Amino acid sequence: MAHDYLAWFLDSAFVRTIASFAIAFVLGTLIGTERQWRQRTAGLRTNVLVAVGAAAFTDLGTRLLGPEGATRIISYVVSGIGFLGAGVILKEGTQIRGLNTAATLWCSAAVGAFAGAALWAEAIALSVFVVAGNTLLRPLVNYINRLPIDTHTTEARYRVHVVTDHRKVSAARDILDETLEKGGYPILEIETLSETETQVELAAILVPSSADPAVLDAVVAQLEKSPPVYSATWSVSTTP
Numbered sequence: 447m448a449h450d451y452l453a454w455f456l457d458s459a460f461v462r463t464i465a466s467f468a469i470a471f472v473l474g475t476l477i478g479t480e481r482q483w484r485q486r487t488a489g490l491r492t493n494v495l496v497a498v499g500a501a502a503f504t505d506l507g508t509r510l511l512g513p514e515g516a517t518r519i520i521s522y523v524v525s526g527i528g529f530l531g532a533g534v535i536l537k538e539g540t541q542i543r544g545l546n547t548a549a550t551l552w553c554s555a556a557v558g559a560f561a562g563a564a565l566w567a568e569a570i571a572l573s574v575f576v577v578a579g580n581t582l583l584r585p586l587v588n589y590i591n592r593l594p595i596d597t598h599t600t601e602a603r604y605r606v607h608v609v610t611d612h613r614k615v616s617a618a619r620d621i622l623d624e625t626l627e628k629g630g631y632p633i634l635e636i637e638t639l640s641e642t643e644t645q646v647e648l649a650a651i652l653v654p655s656s657a658d659p660a661v662l663d664a665v666v667a668q669l670e671k672s673p674p675v676y677s678a679t680w681s682v683s684t685t686p
Contacts (some may be wrong), residue, residue, distance in 0.1 A: 459509055462505075462564055463505050463509070465564075465566075466501045466504075466505050466561045466562050466563075466564060466566075467498055467501055467502065467505075467561075469501075469561045469566050469569060469570075470497040470498045470500070470501035470557065470558045470561040470562065470569070471494060471497070471498055473497060473557050473561065473569055473570065473573040474493045474494035474495070474496065474497030474498060474554055474557065474558065475490065475493075475494055476573055476577060477493045477497070477550065477553070477554050477557070477573060477576050477577060477580075478490035478491065478492065478493030478494050478554070480577055480580050480581060481493060481547065481550060481580070484580075486546075486547050486550075487534045487544060487547050488534050488547045488548075488550065488551050492551065493550065493551065493554045496527065496530070496551050496554040496555050496558065497554045497555065497557050497558035497561070498558060499555075499558065500523050500527075500554075500555040500556070500557075500558025500559045500561075500562060501558040501559070501561040501562035502558075502562065503519045503522070503523055503562065504516050504519050504520055504523070504558070504559045504561075504562025504563050505562040505563075506519065507519030507520075508562070508563065508564075516562070516563055520559050520563075523555055523558075523559055524552075524555070527551060527552055527555040528552075530551060531547075531548030531549070531551050531552055532548065534547045534548050534551070535547075535548055546580070550576065550580065553572065553576045554576070556572060557569050557572050557573050557576070560572060603651065603652070603682070603683050604631070604651075604652040604662065604680060604681070604682050605649045605650065605651055605652070605680060605681050605682075605683075606622065606626060606649065606650045606652070606662070606665065606666065606669070606678065606679075606680045607639070607647060607648070607649045607678065607679050607680065607681065608622055608647070608648050608649075608650075608669055608675045608676075608677070608678045609645055609646070609647050609648075609675070609676045609677045609678075610645070610646055610648065610674050610675055610676060611644065611645065611646075611674065611676070612641065612642070612643065612644055612645060612646050614674040615646050615648070617674040618646075618648060618672075618674045618675055619636055619648065621669065621672045621674060621675065622636065622648060622650050622669065623636070623650070625665055625668055625669055625672075626650055626652070626665060629661055629662075629664070629665045630661075631652045631653075631661075631662075631665070632652070632653045633650045633651065633652060633653070634651045634652060634653050635650075635651050636648055636649070636650045636651070637649050637651065645676065662680045663680075665680070666678045666679055666680055
């Protein structure tokens with residue numbers, strides 16, 4: 447009798463649920479530890495909770511409505527985790543941070559969904575790929591980021607900077623706009639980078655495209671000859 451009860455218990459849905467939670471917890475810990483080590487916004491606890499939560503909802507859908515219920519729940523998990531991921535994405539000036547963290551949370555939810563669906567081998571395999579993506583690819587990313595920007599082939603964001611007298615900002619804007627239009631570079635916007643009691647630095651952001659450095663050098667040289675402009679230069683960065 448006791449043996450039969452034990453066999454029933456081990457084969458029960460409750461035990462499978464606990465196993466799903468445990469696997470999601472362990473795998474979420476694996477992914478989250480790497481994130482915590484890197485001091486990312488969403489670290490160990492967040493990734494564990496996302497994985498376990500996804501597993502719980504998927505398991506609940508399965509137990510209530512079978513595979514169809516799991517499918518419904520997973521679709522809601524995918525959309526819901528998008529809102530959570532959006533909360534860790536920050537925009538600082540022209541730089542956007544947190545995209546990798548948001549993607550990792552998305553993957554943690556997928557790991558939890560696999561675990562909740564009792565696809566445990568797949569959950570483990572996905573976790574290995576997620577951790578590998580966040581660790582093994584880092585040297586390659588760093589190498590590519592250190593490469594100089596090829597201004598002839600890379601779609602980049604160009605800025606033309608001018609420093610002018612604080613009383614001649616309007617005239618400097620007009621000259622900046624007119625000179626760049628003649629050079630064939632339309633302006634996306636003109637922003638004020640810095641301002642003191644006597645000087646103002648303006649930056650014209652060009653429409654993202656490839657540009658010829660020689661042409662931009664000529665534009666800068668022409669701007670420096672304009673009376674309202676104290677100095678001029680240009681810079682380039684990758685597009686967000």
